[in-house]
Amino acid sequence: MPRGAMKKYERLAQQITDQIALGVWHPGDRLPSLREQVVNSGMSFMTVSHAYQTLESQGVIVARPQSGYYVAPKPSARAPQALEQVTRDEQVDINTYIFDVLQASTDAAVVPFGSAFPDPRLFPLAQLNRSLSSVSRSANAMSVIENLPPGNEALRHAIARRYAMQGMNVSPDEIVITAGALEALNLSLQAVTEPGDWVIVENPCFYGALQALERLRLKALSVATDAQQGIDLDALEKALQDYPVKACWLMSNAQNPLGFTLSAEKKQQLMALLARHQVVLIEDDVYSELYYGREKPLPVKAWDSEGLTLHCSSFSKCLVAGFRIGWVAAGRHARRIQQLQLMSTLSTSSPMQMALVDYLATRRYDTHLRRLRRLLAERKQAAWQSLRRHFPAAVKIHRSESGYFLWVELPAPLDAGKLHERALAHQISIAPGRMFTTGNLWHNYFRFNASWAWGEREEQAVKTLGALIREALKNAPRAIGSHAE
Numbered sequence: 001m002p003r004g005a006m007k008k009y010e011r012l013a014q015q016i017t018d019q020i021a022l023g024v025w026h027p028g029d030r031l032p033s034l035r036e037q038v039v040n041s042g043m044s045f046m047t048v049s050h051a052y053q054t055l056e057s058q059g060v061i062v063a064r065p066q067s068g069y070y071v072a073p074k075p076s077a078r079a080p081q082a083l084e085q086v087t088r089d090e091q092v093d094i095n096t097y098i099f100d101v102l103q104a105s106t107d108a109a110v111v112p113f114g115s116a117f118p119d120p121r122l123f124p125l126a127q128l129n130r131s132l133s134s135v136s137r138s139a140n141a142m143s144v145i146e147n148l149p150p151g152n153e154a155l156r157h158a159i160a161r162r163y164a165m166q167g168m169n170v171s172p173d174e175i176v177i178t179a180g181a182l183e184a185l186n187l188s189l190q191a192v193t194e195p196g197d198w199v200i201v202e203n204p205c206f207y208g209a210l211q212a213l214e215r216l217r218l219k220a221l222s223v224a225t226d227a228q229q230g231i232d233l234d235a236l237e238k239a240l241q242d243y244p245v246k247a248c249w250l251m252s253n254a255q256n257p258l259g260f261t262l263s264a265e266k267k268q269q270l271m272a273l274l275a276r277h278q279v280v281l282i283e284d285d286v287y288s289e290l291y292y293g294r295e296k297p298l299p300v301k302a303w304d305s306e307g308l309t310l311h312c313s314s315f316s317k318c319l320v321a322g323f324r325i326g327w328v329a330a331g332r333h334a335r336r337i338q339q340l341q342l343m344s345t346l347s348t349s350s351p352m353q354m355a356l357v358d359y360l361a362t363r364r365y366d367t368h369l370r371r372l373r374r375l376l377a378e379r380k381q382a383a384w385q386s387l388r389r390h391f392p393a394a395v396k397i398h399r400s401e402s403g404y405f406l407w408v409e410l411p412a413p414l415d416a417g418k419l420h421e422r423a424l425a426h427q428i429s430i431a432p433g434r435m436f437t438t439g440n441l442w443h444n445y446f447r448f449n450a451s452w453a454w455g456e457r458e459e460q461a462v463k464t465l466g467a468l469i470r471e472a473l474k475n476a477p478r479a480i481g482s483h484a485e
Helices: 008-022 034-041 045-057 095-104 125-138 153-165 181-192 207-215 233-242 264-277 331-344 350-360 364-390 416-424 456-474 477-483
Strands: 061-064 068-071 086-089 175-178 198-203 219-226 245-250 280-284 309-314 326-329 396-398 405-409 445-449
Touching (some): 008 045, 153 326, 181 207, 181 280, 181 309, 181 326, 181 331, 198 207, 219 233, 245 264, 326 331, 350 364
Parallel strands (some): 245 280, 280 309
Antiparallel strands (some): 061 068, 086 219, 175 326
């Protein structure tokens, strides 16, 4: 990204990174305090704090309680994990494993670090219930018919206006209301593919994409994806050149499980690449409202001038999971998706659609979103600090400035699936990396849900996880070497 396009905190973070690379600051050196840096840079305390937090999350600097910030020590040599840039799977078989793991997080007695959903106590259920009660009293016999596919007209207009707030022209007529984002994504995939077609996904990717490929008997091309940089565009281009790809299912904002958000420049490059090959993009954007900065990131669809993008999202991750209301901005594919929906689902819940219309008609939604983003950022920071306190130094924690997931990297010999099994015996769940891939590449990674209010229960659960990891490290001393603690 050009320096001129960077935000202030990004410029400061890059400046400090450059200084470390030049040898101005050496490993172990104490950096200027936040207040000293405010004076030196002329930037606000918030900007400086954000820059330091960014560098800390990247492992460039470390914070020491009551002492300040220091340049991180150089990491010990670790054998790099070989990453195949494009992995092909002619038959996807993932459902059974995913089901078993997800079931573990439904038990109320289990600390749900493996859950896919944010803490439901973050949602304005009382206000939504009032809206539901209000519309239920005024509903008439025709409301069911009025809310059949493509869905409630007022709700589609409300969603179209939210696109317009970002400078995107999306007609209400191309929006189809669905029973959550997963139905939108599945219908989109079904609308543009036939059994046996090749579909590109990220590696690792949201397990719902793998489940859909398995159900529709599609072939997967998994393209290497990085926690900092996102999808490898060179590998993507090679896959597009070598295979007759029909569709690409990607997440560009707060990707699950890695958490990254692609830069605007990379989103533009991605869209241009897909346009050259005339490949449809199914864009999963369910976390788009959960950004931490001042500006909402645009979806890849914003750079689509040829109608190749089916943009899918929902209210499940940012407003309420139980309503199960999603949508797809499907462009020219809208009619086909409506047909498929009518063959499988009579209608997305009519009262729920009407309740959302009532709620969105006020300013309560944006007020809620601002509070939600602030709380998620605070809770993610608290969770990250707890993991840093209790996990061995050999564990790497990838943190992004959006969403509510942390992506945790164990030393390569360890198996997150086995850690998950041991943790369950202590009433703790995590989401092993195997859930997000068709192979075994991410066996030593797991996704951690950081949306929960941090208390003694959560702290003790992380302490227990740390002890289990240390135990596993002791059982593999030769493979880990100096990393064992």
